[in-house]
Amino acid sequence: MHEPQERLVETRPDDDVILSVRDLAVHFPLGGGLLGRGRRLLRAVDGVDLTLKRGECLGLVGESGSGKSTVALSILGLLTPTRGRIVLDGQVVTNRPSGDRKALARIVQIVFQDPYASLNPRQTVRRTLEDPLRVHGVTAKSEIEDRVAAMLRHVGLRPEQADRYPHEFSGGQRQRIGIARALILNPRIVICDEPVSALDVSIRAQIINLLLELKETLGLSYIMISHDLGVVEHMSDKVAVMYLGRIVENGHWREIFERPAHPYTQALIAAIPDPLRHAPLATTGGDLPNPLNPPNGCAFSPRCRYAEAVCRSEPGPALEARVDGHSVRCWRSEEIAGQAALALPEGQPL
Secondary structure, eight states: OOOOOOOOEEOOOOTTEEEEEEEEEEEEEEOOOGGGTTOEEEEEEEEEEEEEETTOEEEEEOOTTSSHHHHHHHHHTSSOOSEEEEEETTEEOTTOOGGGHHHHHTTEEEEOSOTTTTSOTTSOHHHHHHHHHHHTTOOOHHHHHHHHHHHHHHTTOOGGGGGSOGGGSOHHHHHHHHHHHHHTTOOSEEEEESTTTTSOHHHHHHHHHHHHHHHHHHTOEEEEEESOHHHHHHHOSEEEEEETTEEEEEEEHHHHHHSOOSHHHHHHHHTSOOTTOSSOOOOOOSOOOOTTSOOSSSTTGGGOTTOOHHHHHSOOOOOOOOTTSOEEOOTTHHHHHHHHHHTSOTTOOO
16 A cells, blocks of 8 residues: 655646746854854855756756755755745645655655765665655555566666665666666656766766656656756756856756856856867856855856956846846846857857
């Protein structure tokens, strides 16, 4: 028997939208003495809006420390947001009762970056895949065996490999096991957190192609978290670029790669080797500013070659989508986008 599913708070669904994130903020208070005096606030995520449609892949990109994984953990219910609203498949999941965690796990799952560290070395593959099913009420032995065997075939492994341990597999095979574990509960959304960055270059294309095949076969929606825009370009329908806890640019992948309008997006794209580029795009130096002491004005201004007085005194403009769905948080976005177009061979993406 299957245990009854927990009820999440329901809202009026948009049939096309499976995930909606509005004004998401995650702040961590640090330090402080008696009664919290002198406490500082780390704004890991500060006012993020995201929309994911059914069957779509949203690329969430940015340097380490930009807030990508914090957004993911909030969507998974593993971090409690400071403010904001998250709606998954028509159900509001922010401020939900703790008992709803299992119900949420049947909607959204995650594939981790390191396939070895994320697997229990003392459990066989069979045990790794069976445990989630049992926790969620699947008790019939024949059903468990059938679902485990089918999932292993889905990810390109053989059912007879189920009795092996993680150390008996290669890195690419271990990531296939991680993908199988994420999919065994038939979720509708999968968050891929740097799923190929720990793999050999020769294996990355295989895992990317597997994820794309599973997306079509199983009708999945993805959030692809990465700092590598080469991976994001290959997989994503839309791209959102994060910097210091905020979205600075988002839109359809073609708009982002053919006409990037934020200098930070250009710097990320410039890191992709491309001998066809006519001229160098904007590059950036230095590291992310201290999030406990962010710079005045635009947070990117200390690293931006386009920065002028207004950039250092005023935050970027509100992130409002234009007719083409492309939105940018930058005072000089039109000028910067025009210069990016000149760096390209005609008709070629970045």
